[in-house]
Amino acid sequence: METKMIFAGFGGQGVLLAGQLIAEAGMQKGKNVSWMPSYGPEMRGGTANCSVVISDDIIGTPIILDPQILVAMNKPSLESMQNMVVENGTIIYNSSLIKKDEINKINGINYIGLPCSEIALELGNPKVQNMPIIGAVMEVTKSFNEDDIKKAMLSKFGETKAKMIDLNMEAVAKGKETVIKGVN
Amino acid sequence: MEKKLMKGNVAIAEAAIHAGCKCFFGYPITPQNELIEHMSKRLLKLEDGVFVQSESEVAAINMVFGAAGAGARVMTSSSGPGLSLKQEGISFLAGAELPAVIVNVMRGGPGLGGIQPAQSDYFQATRGGGHGDYYTMVYAPANVQEAVDLVQKAFDKADEYRNPVIILADGVIGQMMEPAEIKDNDNSANYKKDWAVTGKEGSHNILRSLYLDPHELNIHNKNLTKKYEKIEANEIMFETAFIDDADIMIVAYGTTSRIARSAIREAREKGIKVGLFRPITLWPFPLKELKEAAKNTKNVVVAEMSSGQMIYDVKLALEGSKPVSFVGEAGGIIPTTKQILEAIELASKEE
Numbered sequence: 001m002e003t004k005m006i007f008a009g010f011g012g013q014g015v016l017l018a019g020q021l022i023a024e025a026g027m028q029k030g031k032n033v034s035w036m037p038s039y040g041p042e043m044r045g046g047t048a049n050c051s052v053v054i055s056d057d058i059i060g061t062p063i064i065l066d067p068q069i070l071v072a073m074n075k076p077s078l079e080s081m082q083n084m085v086v087e088n089g090t091i092i093y094n095s096s097l098i099k100k101d102e103i104n105k106i107n108g109i110n111y112i113g114l115p116c117s118e119i120a121l122e123l124g125n126p127k128v129q130n131m132p133i134i135g136a137v138m139e140v141t142k143s144f145n146e147d148d149i150k151k152a153m154l155s156k157f158g159e160t161k162a163k164m165i166d167l168n169m170e171a172v173a174k175g176k177e178t179v180i181k182g183v184n
Numbered sequence: 185m186e187k188k189l190m191k192g193n194v195a196i197a198e199a200a201i202h203a204g205c206k207c208f209f210g211y212p213i214t215p216q217n218e219l220i221e222h223m224s225k226r227l228l229k230l231e232d233g234v235f236v237q238s239e240s241e242v243a244a245i246n247m248v249f250g251a252a253g254a255g256a257r258v259m260t261s262s263s264g265p266g267l268s269l270k271q272e273g274i275s276f277l278a279g280a281e282l283p284a285v286i287v288n289v290m291r292g293g294p295g296l297g298g299i300q301p302a303q304s305d306y307f308q309a310t311r312g313g314g315h316g317d318y319y320t321m322v323y324a325p326a327n328v329q330e331a332v333d334l335v336q337k338a339f340d341k342a343d344e345y346r347n348p349v350i351i352l353a354d355g356v357i358g359q360m361m362e363p364a365e366i367k368d369n370d371n372s373a374n375y376k377k378d379w380a381v382t383g384k385e386g387s388h389n390i391l392r393s394l395y396l397d398p399h400e401l402n403i404h405n406k407n408l409t410k411k412y413e414k415i416e417a418n419e420i421m422f423e424t425a426f427i428d429d430a431d432i433m434i435v436a437y438g439t440t441s442r443i444a445r446s447a448i449r450e451a452r453e454k455g456i457k458v459g460l461f462r463p464i465t466l467w468p469f470p471l472k473e474l475k476e477a478a479k480n481t482k483n484v485v486v487a488e489m490s491s492g493q494m495i496y497d498v499k500l501a502l503e504g505s506k507p508v509s510f511v512g513e514a515g516g517i518i519p520t521t522k523q524i525l526e527a528i529e530l531a532s533k534e535e
Contacts, residue, residue: 020361024189027363035189035361039215040299059327060446062360062439063518155188 001056003141004064007133008049008081009073009094014130017156018071019050022137024152025144026054034062047076054143069140071133073116078103085109092136096129112136112179119174128171135175146172187365192328192357193218195364196287199332200259201226203339204370205285207234207258209247211266214299215355216289219261241266245273245286252282253391255380257339257372261287263355264305265296267313274348275314278408279393281379283342285335286320287351289358290489292516300516301355303438306493309352310467317405319412321349321419322466324437328362334464336369343375345415352466354489356439356518421464424477426452430459432531433478435498436487437463440512440519444487447524456532466494474501481506483531487524488512507534 005022007015016037023035037050051064070085072078073094082091087108095113105111114136120129134149149172153165190198197219200208208223220237227233234251238244244260251258262270267288277284288309292302309322323338325331331353338349381389395401426448427433436444441462451458461477463470478484484506486495491514499508511527513519 020189023361027187027189033189033363036356037359039355039359058445059362059442060449061443061521062356062362063443065520065522 002059003054003069003143004067005052005069005071005137006049006064006067006081006084007052007071007073008047008077011046011048013073015048015071015073015133016050018130018133019052021134021149021152021156022144023052023054024155025148028148028151029144031055031143032057032059034059036062049077049081054141069137071137072098073130073133074098075102082106082109090140092133092140112140114175114178119171119178123167123171123174125167128168131168131171132175132178135172135177136179138172139176139179187363189361190328190364191218191359191361192331192353193289193359194222195328195332195366196261196335196351196353197222197226199335199366200285200339202366202368202370203257203336204372205257205259205339206230206232207248207251207256208260209236209238209244209251209258210260210262211238211241211244213263213266215291215301215358216261216263216287219287219289219358223259241269242273245270245277248284248286249273249277249280249282252277252284253280253381255377255382257343259285259287261289263289263291264293264302267305267308271308271314274320275312275316275318276393277348278312278314278318278320279316280391281346281408282348282391283346284348285338285342285351286348287335287353290352290354292514298516299355301439301489301518302514302516303354303440303489304491304493304514305352306466306488306490309350310469310497318408319415319467321345321347321415321468322352323349323421324352324464324466325357326438326441326462328357328360328364330464331357332364332366340371340374341419343372343377345411346379347411347415352438354439355516416468419465420468420470420473422470422473423462423464425460425462427459427461427477430457430480431482432456432458432485432528433461433481434458434485434487434524434528435461435463435474435494437466437494438489440487440489443519443521444524446521447528450521450525451528454529456528458528458532463494466497469497469501471497471501474498475503475505478502478506483507483509483534485524485527485531486510486512487519487527489518490514
């Protein structure tokens, strides 16, 4: 079993961190994982993306061009990358920035809208807008669970930011909930 | 230390610290900056640690010469353009037989090139790189854990043979995060450095690469050659996968070997019997081992993130016994699984 994912968005939207936490959660689950960022002369407001693989087997290429899951936090990412997703794959898009009827949908792909900004605002901190992604990916892939993510956050955030974990986990739960409810 | 999700660059630096590396000299360059950054954080906290961000790569490698000559475990790192600047110093290290670990996180060239991953410094790394008759050992990791293990081994082998060892990684290995466990592996006490310079109060050792008497220099070169032959006899590392029933053998190292592994899985699903030969030491290159592994195959495909450099060693190994084809991209473009799969399919149709 191998899950190949791409997380893409504007720099600052937290796609690299979301991908890292998911990779780390997969590691906590005892799976083989890899996280590979795009890198270059990047700047705030530019685009950023990373490939994440969670696998039971030895991971071949860490650079993913045929994801089962694409997380698109902005419209340019969705438009430039949705063709890469394999048949029966899932696209989780940020419905706070991408309107459902503006999407040129591809047949055979499951689209899930995730109102990332609204969820974050509801929780009172716009910085957690990337956390619903984690909950949504958790629900779609079942590759890891809440405990794994919590451990990943503890390891990534360190002692000083550990107090932020509860809030982040709430945002994760909202993401999961959105997928379960099937709200697009 | 338990398994941690780490960037290759950070893991290489941390592995060096756990192997007893006390000195680091370097100059920043993408895609290996996290390595220098981590070294600065860690070494400055050690009582006997030394970190200098030098004024240039030329200065850095000569600082490495000094630290190595004084008997310290020392490392430097860079990418292609910086490695080119360091070649004079590496030649001097080889000439004076000084141990050092040198990391090259390769990017596209030539010249300043670009900052995206490449494997185009193969020739430079495996043929000495600088002037004179010499070789450096070259380790090519394909994942972050292997990078950790090879860096730690590199320090031991550098001391054992009194020779520079190059870790030839690429931008993917440097930038990628994977789980890695870094153990304490400081074996420096096993290597008695009675040749090191200790200051005027201590020994009268002289470390030099200058021999004006050609007869003396000839003897020095013959001794070096004997050392290289010993390394060739004892230090070859490689890995094979799916090779037993293979009709086609792919040869690839580092990141490209992983893309090849993905392509092999897809090819096998299509019924094409293809296997992987992955050199881990690029010098010494597993010449005999490669020929032996290819024995029952029809042909060989070489995949590289360059215009084709290792392919010459593969041809040397096969001694004309098999047809060899090439697939690769240069300049920072990473060959895709699909491209390698197509090369496999093409090879499978050849007679």
